Amino acid sequence: MLSASNGLGKLVVIYLMLTLLELGSTMMPAVAATDMSITVTGDEVTNPNTFKVSELKVIESATVTLNLSRSTAGVGDSVTASGTATPNAWVPIKVLDSAPSIVFFDTTKADASGNYSIDFIVPEGISGLLTVVTGSGSNVANKTLMVTTSPDTTTPVWTNSNLMVTAVTHTSLTLTWSGASDNTGVVGYRIYQGGALLISTAANGNTFDVNGLIPGTTYTFRIQAIDAAGNESITGPSATVTTETFVFGDMNGDKSVNILDLLFIATNIGQPSTKPEAYKSDVNEDRQVNILDLMMVEQYIGQ
Ligand SMILES: [Ca+2]
Numbered sequence: 001m002l003s004a005s006n007g008l009g010k011l012v013v014i015y016l017m018l019t020l021l022e023l024g025s026t027m028m029p030a031v032a033a034t035d036m037s038i039t040v041t042g043d044e045v046t047n048p049n050t051f052k053v054s055e056l057k058v059i060e061s062a063t064v065t066l067n068l069s070r071s072t073a074g075v076g077d078s079v080t081a082s083g084t085a086t087p088n089a090w091v092p093i094k095v096l097d098s099a100p101s102i103v104f105f106d107t108t109k110a111d112a113s114g115n116y117s118i119d120f121i122v123p124e125g126i127s128g129l130l131t132v133v134t135g136s137g138s139n140v141a142n143k144t145l146m147v148t149t150s151p152d153t154t155t156p157v158w159t160n161s162n163l164m165v166t167a168v169t170h171t172s173l174t175l176t177w178s179g180a181s182d183n184t185g186v187v188g189y190r191i192y193q194g195g196a197l198l199i200s201t202a203a204n205g206n207t208f209d210v211n212g213l214i215p216g217t218t219y220t221f222r223i224q225a226i227d228a229a230g231n232e233s234i235t236g237p238s239a240t241v242t243t244e245t246f247v248f249g250d251m252n253g254d255k256s257v258n259i260l261d262l263l264f265i266a267t268n269i270g271q272p273s274t275k276p277e278a279y280k281s282d283v284n285e286d287r288q289v290n291i292l293d294l295m296m297v298e299q300y301i302g303q
């Protein structure tokens with residue numbers, strides 16, 4: 001606070017102040033000033049030729065400091081960067097990867113005491129050493145943050161799981177199941193017959209033909225999903241099925257061999273062998289349904 005008690009004194013002070021302000025950098029003490037504020041009030045009523053410099057304040061820039069709430073983090077983790085800077089100043093924050101590319105940028109305002117704090121989330125696809133920088137120009141502070149990739153321990157899950165069994169013959173059937181999901185993706189399915197692993201399949205095929213089964217036998221199948229880390233689901237769908245009982249020549253499955261079985265074969269003559277009925281009608285297994293199959297079955301009529 002500068003003031004003077006009489007008119008002459010005021011003029012001297014004003015002159016000195018104006019000179020001081022005009023000469024500025026040559027007369028003022030050497031400080032690292034980034035801002036100045038001057039409050040001037042006039043005395044227009046009693047003496048319009050006078051005014052008073054009531055406050056001359058130099059705001060020095062404070063050196064930016066930085067602390068991180070953690071030194072290691074995983075993707076999706078929140079990290080708090082905090083420290084001190086110039087009171088009420090905006091503080092930029094940058095997070096750089098090793099390239100270096102900016103993976104996060106924001107600004108926050110320091111409070112009247114110079115304290116600032118800002119949170120950021122470690123983005124997807126980031127790993128390795130990050131550098132967190134706050135401040136600007138030459139007045140910056142930085143800290144490193146190691147982003148670790150934690151192993152996937154989450155197993156695939158089934159929602160409304162379903163396992164269908166179709167095309168059941170005396171030795172084969174077809175399994176078809178709904179898909180599972182996983183936090184990192186399902187890479188395949190494991191098919192269990194009873195408690196034993198039958199086969200693993202790729203994730204893009206939700207169907208499998210089981211062959212070589214024994215006629216008239218009950219089987220339980222279960223499907224489990226696996227992810228890239230080898231985590232296997234535990235709640236996959238299951239189904240129990242009995243293969244057809246085999247009576248040689250009993251083409252229509254009525255447990256007897258008669259003219260109806262010959263008709264069954266006759267209607268499948270010329271059909272592709274992949275058609276279940278035709279496959280079944282190929283009694284001599286020569287991949288064709290023809291008169292030879294009819295002749296074989298005819299021998300068993302009445303037995
Ligand atoms: Ca997983």
Ligand SMILES: [Ca+2]
Pocket residue numbers: 249250251252253254255256257258260261
């Ligand atoms: Ca029959």
Ligand SMILES: [Ca+2]
Pocket residue numbers: 281282283284285286287288289290292293
């Ligand atoms: Ca045949």
